Amino acid sequence: MNKIKLLTFLLFFLLILWIDLPENFTIKIPYGKKQFVYTVNPLKINFQMGELKIVREFKTKLGLDLQGGSHLLFEADISKVKQDDLTDSLNSARNIIERRVNFFGVSEPVVQTVKSGNIYRISVDLPGIQNVDEAIKLIGRTAQLTFKEIGSSEVTVATDSPLFLRVNKQTGLTGKHIKKASTTFDPQTGQPQVSLNFNDEGAKLFSVITARNVTKPVGIFIDEIPISIPTVQQPITDGNAVITGNFTVDEAKKLAIAINSGALPLPVKLVEQRSIGPTLGEVEVRKSVYAGAIGLFMVLLFMVLYYGRLGMISSIALIIYGLITLAIFRSIPVVLTLPGIAGFILSIGMAVDSNILIFERIKEEMRRGKDMDIAIKLGFGRAIDAIKDANITTLLVAFILFNPLNWEFLPQFGLVRGFALTLAIGVATSLFTGIVITKRLIEVFYKQK
Amino acid sequence: MINFLKFRPVYFLISLLVIGFGLFSIIRWGYKYSIDFVGGTSLEYQLNKKIQEQAVRNIFSGNKIEVVGLTIKNNILTVRTKTIDENREQVLKKDLEKKFNMKIKTLKSETVGPTLGRETMIKTMIASIIAIIGIMIYMNIAFKSLHFALSAILAMIHDFLVVVGSYSLLSHFFGAEVDTMFVTAVLTTMSFSVHDTIVIFDKIREYKSFGERIDIEEGANKAITETMVRSLNNSMTIIFMLLALTLLGGNMIRFFVVTLLIGTVTGTYSSPFVATPILVWLEKKSRKQ
Numbered sequence: 220m221n222k223i224k225l226l227t228f229l230l231f232f233l234l235i236l237w238i239d240l241p242e243n244f245t246i247k248i249p250y251g252k253k254q255f256v257y258t259v260n261p262l263k264i265n266f267q268m269g270e271l272k273i274v275r276e277f278k279t280k281l282g283l284d285l286q287g288g289s290h291l292l293f294e295a296d297i298s299k300v301k302q303d304d305l306t307d308s309l310n311s312a313r314n315i316i317e318r319r320v321n322f323f324g325v326s327e328p329v330v331q332t333v334k335s336g337n338i339y340r341i342s343v344d345l346p347g348i349q350n351v352d353e354a355i356k357l358i359g360r361t362a363q364l365t366f367k368e369i370g371s372s373e374v375t376v377a378t379d380s381p382l383f384l385r386v387n388k389q390t391g392l393t394g395k396h397i398k399k400a401s402t403t404f405d406p407q408t409g410q411p412q413v414s415l416n417f418n419d420e421g422a423k424l425f426s427v428i429t430a431r432n433v434t435k436p437v438g439i440f441i442d443e444i445p446i447s448i449p450t451v452q453q454p455i456t457d458g459n460a461v462i463t464g465n466f467t468v469d470e471a472k473k474l475a476i477a478i479n480s481g482a483l484p485l486p487v488k489l490v491e492q493r494s495i496g497p498t499l500g501e502v503e504v505r506k507s508v509y510a511g512a513i514g515l516f517m518v519l520l521f522m523v524l525y526y527g528r529l530g531m532i533s534s535i536a537l538i539i540y541g542l543i544t545l546a547i548f549r550s551i552p553v554v555l556t557l558p559g560i561a562g563f564i565l566s567i568g569m570a571v572d573s574n575i576l577i578f579e580r581i582k583e584e585m586r587r588g589k590d591m592d593i594a595i596k597l598g599f600g601r602a603i604d605a606i607k608d609a610n611i612t613t614l615l616v617a618f619i620l621f622n623p624l625n626w627e628f629l630p631q632f633g634l635v636r637g638f639a640l641t642l643a644i645g646v647a648t649s650l651f652t653g654i655v656i657t658k659r660l661i662e663v664f665y666k667q668k
Numbered sequence: 669m670i671n672f673l674k675f676r677p678v679y680f681l682i683s684l685l686v687i688g689f690g691l692f693s694i695i696r697w698g699y700k701y702s703i704d705f706v707g708g709t710s711l712e713y714q715l716n717k718k719i720q721e722q723a724v725r726n727i728f729s730g731n732k733i734e735v736v737g738l739t740i741k742n743n744i745l746t747v748r749t750k751t752i753d754e755n756r757e758q759v760l761k762k763d764l765e766k767k768f769n770m771k772i773k774t775l776k777s778e779t780v781g782p783t784l785g786r787e788t789m790i791k792t793m794i795a796s797i798i799a800i801i802g803i804m805i806y807m808n809i810a811f812k813s814l815h816f817a818l819s820a821i822l823a824m825i826h827d828f829l830v831v832v833g834s835y836s837l838l839s840h841f842f843g844a845e846v847d848t849m850f851v852t853a854v855l856t857t858m859s860f861s862v863h864d865t866i867v868i869f870d871k872i873r874e875y876k877s878f879g880e881r882i883d884i885e886e887g888a889n890k891a892i893t894e895t896m897v898r899s900l901n902n903s904m905t906i907i908f909m910l911l912a913l914t915l916l917g918g919n920m921i922r923f924f925v926v927t928l929l930i931g932t933v934t935g936t937y938s939s940p941f942v943a944t945p946i947l948v949w950l951e952k953k954s955r956k957q
Contacts, residue, residue, distance in 0.1 A: 284920075294781075300794060335787060351777070352754040492754065496714075496774055503918035514912030518905045525901065529858050557921055558852040561928070564913075565856050567709035568906040568932075572898075575905075576867065581900045605870035609809050609863045616859040619799045620792075635792060638852045642859075 227560075228659075232539070237262045238277045238546040261549070277549040282556030282637065285504050287497030288346040291355065293487035295339040300485050305339075308586040313341055321347065341487060342380055351494050364394030368428065384460050386438035386448055390428045396421025400475045405463065411471035413462040422458025430454035507560065518571060526578050532660045533574040540570050540652040558638035562617075566645020569613065573653035577602040595661055599654075606653060610646050617643035671941060672892045673885055673948060679941040683826060690833010697840040702847035703780045705789065708736065709752050712776035713745040713761070718757075718769050727767055731760050744775065751779055792851055796858065803862055806821075811873055815950040820865045823943035827861040828854065830934040835927060844923040853924050857931025864902075865939040868895050872947070884951045892940040903936040 240261045248255045261277045283290050293316075300308050309332050315331040320343060329344040335628065345351075370388040399416045417425055429451045438448040439462060447462045519537065522530035544563065548555065581598030589597065620639035703710050721740055728735050728749070733756065736748040752760075757777060765772050800821055807817035832853055838844040868891055875887035882890075910932065913925045 352758060355754055489753075491779065493776075493778040493780075494774070495776050503920050506916060506918040507913065510913045510916035511909070513916060514909035517908040517912065521901075521905060521908065523866050557924075558849065561849075561852055561856060561921075561924065564909060565860065565928075568902075568909065569859075571866075571905045572863075572902045575898050579895075581895065601874075605867045608807075608870060609866040611810075612806055612862050612866060613859050614797045615802045615806060616855075616862075619795050619802060620855060622795070635788070635795075635848070635852060635855070638855065642856075665905060 226667065234262075235539075235542050235546045238549055259539065277546075278552070279545075279549055280552045280554045281504070282554045282559065283344055283346060283493070284495055284556050286346055287495050287501075288344065288347045289351045289492070289494040291345070291351070291489060292342040292491035293341045293343070294490045295341060296486040296488065297339055303572055309339055309341075312485055316341060316343060340490070347497070348494070355489060355492070364397065365440045366390045366392040366425075366428065368432050369435055386436055386445070390424070390437070392421060392424045392428060396424060399596060402468070402471045402475045403461070405461075407432050407605065410463065411466050411468045411469050412464075413463065413466070413475045415460045417458040417460070419458075422456070424452055425458065425460065426456040459644070487643060503557070511560075515567070522571070522574070528664070529578050529581070529661070532664055533571075533578070533657060534654055536574065536657040536660055537567075537570060540569070540649060540654055543652065544645055544648045547648065551644075553640060555641070556637040558635070558640040560600070562638040562640070562642035563645050566642055566649055569610065570649035570653060573602075573606045573610075573649055574657060576605055577653070577657065599658060602652065606650070610650050613646050614643055617646065669886075669890050669893045670896075671889055673889055673945060676945050679945065683830075683938075683942060687826070687829045687833055690830060690836060693836040693840060694833060697836060699836055699839045699846045700843060700909070702845035703748065703778060704847045705786065707751055707759070707780050709749045709779045710745045710791045711745075711749070711757065711763070711774070711778075713747075714773040714775050715740070715743045715745055715768075717768070718743065723767070727760070727763050731756065731763060733760065740882050751781070753779070760835060778788050788848065789851070792855070796855070799858075807866075811869060813911065815947055815954070816873070819947035819950060820855050820862050820869065823865050823938040824858050824861040826938050826942050827931065827934045829859055830938075831857050831931050834930050840921060842923075844926075845920070849921070849924040850927060853927035853931060856928055857935055860931060861935040861938060864899070864935050865943045867898070868892060868939050868944060869947070871895055872944070884955075885948050888944050888948050892944060896940070899936055899939065903932055906932045 234505050238261055248257075263276050295309060295312065297305060313330055313332050317328065320328045320330060327346060330343075331342050333340045333342055367386045368388050368390050369385050396417050397415055398418045398421070401414050401416075403412055403414045404410065405412055431453045433453060435451065436448045436450050439446045446465045449463065515537075519534040522533055522537075524530070526533070546567075547553075553559065577598060580602040582599075583599045584594035585591065617639040621636050621643060622639075719740070721738065724740070724745065725735060725738060728738075729749070733752055734750040736750065738745075738747045740746075761772055761774070779829060804814075804817045804821060807820060808814055811817065835846070835850060839846065844850075853936060863927060871891035872884075872888055875882050875890060876884070907929065910925050910929045914929065917925060
């Protein structure tokens with residue numbers, strides 16, 4: 220039975236270690252004259268069973284302040300939006316911004332709407348982006364849907380060049396002339412298509428354009444990318460048009476949304492902009508990790524010098540604690556920022572405190588003349604009360620600061636919440652290691668004596 | 669057992685002096701606020717050679733940008749200005765590059781509107797008040813007495829005042845700025861303070877549960893004596909950690925870590941020397957009635 224327990228513990232520990240491995244870590248094993256070189260990486264899950272597919276990578280995610288990147292905060296002007304449409308417009312503005320940002324090729328951008336009283340904001344985090352001005356322009360851009368016809372100057376573009384290159388003359392009809400775009404189905408074929416509904420001015424323009432382009436192609440472009448280049452069959456005067464193509468329902472829906480969102484439904488104003496170069500974050504991280512390691516080493520040394528064998532055990536427990544916490548950070552994953560690291564350090568302090576509390580209690584019981592075995596049991600029991608109450612109040616504070624329900628009267632911005640999250644995870648883990656692992660270790664090491 | 673509580677007036681005087689000095693500094697000198705709180709633009713440029721500060725200032729005024737603060741240290745130019753937008757920053761950077769004939773790397777560029785900081789501050793304050801109420805309720809249940817909760821909260825307010833006051837001194841003498849990191853440090857101190865107090869209170873609770881045989885003052889003295897080693901050892905380990913971070917860590921977190929250091933010291937100090945005397949006083953008062 221004990222062997223099974225030990226085995227489970229070892230397996231668990233190996234899994235933790237695997238998750239915690241540094242990325243692209245090279246191991247060189249000299250063997251005689253040969254040398255074996257392995258490159259290890261943290262655990263990666265790529266698992267498929269029937270419909271179920273799990274792909275998961277365990278890597279440390281760094282916040283913008285550590286990794287470098289840009290944070291933009293826009294304030295929405297809601298004065299021209301009806302109260303009923305507010306949520307819809309905000310969400311659609313958010314989606315448009317997200318799409319534009321994705322178009323920009325940012326990896327893992329975070330775009331969120333944040334409500335605060337009567338003020339509505341959209342925050343945009345762009346990891347790794349340096350030239351913010353370009354990003355800001357891209358996000359603030361409006362009306363990208365355009366209709367084009369074949370240019371009259373056929374000289375510059377040969378007739379045998381691709382259609383979308385020949386359709387290069389602006390017609391003056393753009394996204395701002397569209398009242399609404401929606402997904403419909405072709406009554407004959409059942410194929411999904413996108414119906415366009417022009418406003419009055421757009422309807423007039425469209426009828427003129429189609430009249431002069433009968434049997435000729437007219438191109439529909441979004442962000443200068445050709446979406447569909449249908450050939451006009453007859454002039455269209457009723458202000459409606461359809462875009463057909465080999466769309467799936469999903470594609471048609473996306474296109475309709477894209478056309479609807481040609482312009483942001485409500486104007487936004489940039490109120491905050493932060494960009495941090497990658498070097499600054501890198502230097503900070505390297506220095507802080509180095510300093511943290513030295514600090515931790517001093518703590519462990521102190522514990523060993525002062526508490527001897529017990530200190531040794533608690534040092535091992537602390538290292539396990541650190542590894543478990545890192546594994547949790549990587550599994551969730553928690554985005555590590557500077558305040559987040561502060562929360563983690565505070566929780567290490569509290570974990571050390573739990574250990575010291577237990578040891579002092581054990582010593583106290585031994586001074587009262589109890590046996591080592593009984594002293595350990597009693598000491599643990601007594602210390603747990605204090606540890607439990609102290610840690611629960613800390614968890615309570617962290618919980619309120621983290622604001623899990625996103626209440627608008629509590630902090631909604633990343634820094635304070637990042638601090639609260641790592642603190643909560645750290646304290647919860649230290650409750651576990653302080654109670655379970657330290658106790659197990661003491662039992663193992665002292666019973667062997 | 670050492671009769672720690674005999675020296676109550678001394679503890680009171682120490683706290684009074686430290687807090688009084690801090691409050692004086694707040695009134696006299698106030699704080700330097702970062703753009704997080706007052707709005708503005710903050711730039712950090714990596715230069716590749718030494719340049720004259722006055723020449724740099726001239727370029728800023730040539731661009732009609734109002735400079736709030738400007739330093740050049742280790743070839744890093746740090747500037748605080750009134751809010752400017754991205755385009756003007758680009759123009760400015762190009763001007764600097766042309767004038768001094770070098771390539772400038774942007775390390776940091778931040779622009780914040782003035783309303784945001786106040787909002788964060790107010791929200792954090794509301795969160796803290798809710799947290800205080802939560803702590804009161806929890807301690808009231810765990811310790812079956814409002815006195816414990818009240819004393820712990822008072823000690824926490826004591827620590828809050830110490831940290832806020834000393835930060836004003838740091839701000840005045842060393843140029844530390846009130847920013848979101850400072851808010852985080854204050855929050856850390858507050859939760860550490862209660863955490864630390866509970867450990868001593870747990871001991872007192874134990875003696876209290878033995879019945880009326882032990883006087884509350886004697887119980888408190890015993891509790892302080894028995895937890896003293898633990899308190900010292902514990903702060904020692906945290907101080908090791910923070911000292912390493914202060915001396916070797918990055919510049920961005922220096923003041924933050926120093927604030928945490930102050931918070932840890934006062935948090936440890938206040939548990940036996942502020943929270944416990946208040947508790948004893950409250951308990952005695954209620955027993956007399």
